[in-house]
Amino acid sequence: MGRQFRAIEISKTDKGQKLDFVTLSETDLMPGDVTVAVEHSTVNYKDGLAVTGRAPIIRHYPLIPGVDFAGTVVDSTHRLIKVGDKVILNGWGVGESHHGGFAGLARVKGDWLVPVPDTMTTAETMAIGTAGYTAMLCVVALERQGVRPEDGEILVTGAAGGVGSIAIAILAKLGYRVAASTGRPEEEAFLKGLGASQIIDRNEFMGPVKPLAKTRWAGAVDAVGSTTLANVLSQIQPEGTVAACGLAQGMDLPASVAPFILRGIKLIGINSVTAAPTRRIEAWSRLARDLDRAKLNALTSHAKLDDVPAIAADIIAGKIRGRVVIDL
Ligand code: NDP
Numbered sequence: 001m002g003r004q005f006r007a008i009e010i011s012k013t014d015k016g017q018k019l020d021f022v023t024l025s026e027t028d029l030m031p032g033d034v035t036v037a038v039e040h041s042t043v044n045y046k047d048g049l050a051v052t053g054r055a056p057i058i059r060h061y062p063l064i065p066g067v068d069f070a071g072t073v074v075d076s077t078h079r080l081i082k083v084g085d086k087v088i089l090n091g092w093g094v095g096e097s098h099h100g101g102f103a104g105l106a107r108v109k110g111d112w113l114v115p116v117p118d119t120m121t122t123a124e125t126m127a128i129g130t131a132g133y134t135a136m137l138c139v140v141a142l143e144r145q146g147v148r149p150e151d152g153e154i155l156v157t158g159a160a161g162g163v164g165s166i167a168i169a170i171l172a173k174l175g176y177r178v179a180a181s182t183g184r185p186e187e188e189a190f191l192k193g194l195g196a197s198q199i200i201d202r203n204e205f206m207g208p209v210k211p212l213a214k215t216r217w218a219g220a221v222d223a224v225g226s227t228t229l230a231n232v233l234s235q236i237q238p239e240g241t242v243a244a245c246g247l248a249q250g251m252d253l254p255a256s257v258a259p260f261i262l263r264g265i266k267l268i269g270i271n272s273v274t275a276a277p278t279r280r281i282e283a284w285s286r287l288a289r290d291l292d293r294a295k296l297n298a299l300t301s302h303a304k305l306d307d308v309p310a311i312a313a314d315i316i317a318g319k320i321r322g323r324v325v326i327d328l
Pocket of ligand 1: 044045046130134158159160161162163164181182183184202223224228244245246247248249250270271272273315316318319320322
């Protein structure tokens with residue numbers, strides 16, 4: 001029968017999705033060449049959508065949700081991964097079509113795994129999670145487009161959320177001046193503590209979109225999409241870059257081509273789910289180097305598997321500050 005473990009399982013009923021806490025055996029896991037004792041997972045926005053059933057994230061029922069996890073390898077037939085290795089999993093359809101991280105045990109393809117950087121604990125990697133790894137992919141995208149600290153201020157939208165808060169901490173450490181756009185003015189001290197130099201009310205980006213507005217930003221990390229992203233694009237200075245990764249406001253983009261053809265700005269899309277292994281390893285080694293651990297601790301809270309349904313509802317309601325690690 002093999003090892004037993006506790007998990008969240010989502011199944012489909014006539015009335016929609018149903019969530020249960022179950023005890024499973026490793027024979028219930030899906031195929032893969034590496035089995036991991038999960039130490040920590042986390043609740044990302046996509047997990048919120050999956051667990052609440054708010055969007056059709058889950059594509060196979062019944063499914064263990066959880067798009068990321070970190071833990072210790074307990075079985076492996078992969079040529080590079082050994083029993084005892086500490087590993088991280090982000091994306092690749094895990095928690096969507098393959099059993100995920102809200103479980104004591106996970107079995108996946110070894111090629112999907114990234115080693116935990118030497119200087120990090122598994123708990124720290126999940127404090128970062130897919131949200132923080134995506135924030136780093138956004139920062140790397142700005143750097144690749146030549147956005148430098150001396151070019152001007154960087155705007156981060158969805159600032160008090162997971163992607164936003166980690167993006168602020170990284171950018172500040174790298175010497176950028178960072179403006180934080182938030183709907184939660186009460187988080188001003190938190191956001192300034194992470195390194196934001198000014199706080200902007202997110203309503204400023206929700207009005208009618210002008211083709212070209214006064215230029216304010218050398219670059220931006222956008223976790224929000226929709227009207228917010230359209231307004232941000234209209235305010236980017238010539239040759240500036242926006243890294244777009246999220247849709248917390250919506251999936252639409254009511255923008256014009258004016259900032260692209262009259263200011264030469266760039267919009268770079270970020271997809272963490274199927275990013276190539278080399279880019280993942282680069283992002284994780286940059287996170288090990290360029291994310292201040294004291295700031296990471298300040299934006300992280302811990303919870304248990306039983307808390308996941310409530311946290312999922314809160315993240316969709318925009319009520320979660322920073323990142324929540326689930327301790328398995
Ligand atoms: P969080 O919920 O932690 O953060 C999202 C933040 O967006 C909120 O905290 C809030 O910030 C802001 N927000 C929420 N609703 C609205 C709204 N209606 N209008 C404007 N702002 C809003 O989520 P994550 O940080 O984990 O994820 C952020 C986004 O990035 C999500 O859309 C997620 O799906 C996406 N994502 C994409 C990835 C990729 O590979 N492309 C990978 C990881 C995440 P505040 O309170 O400060 O205003």
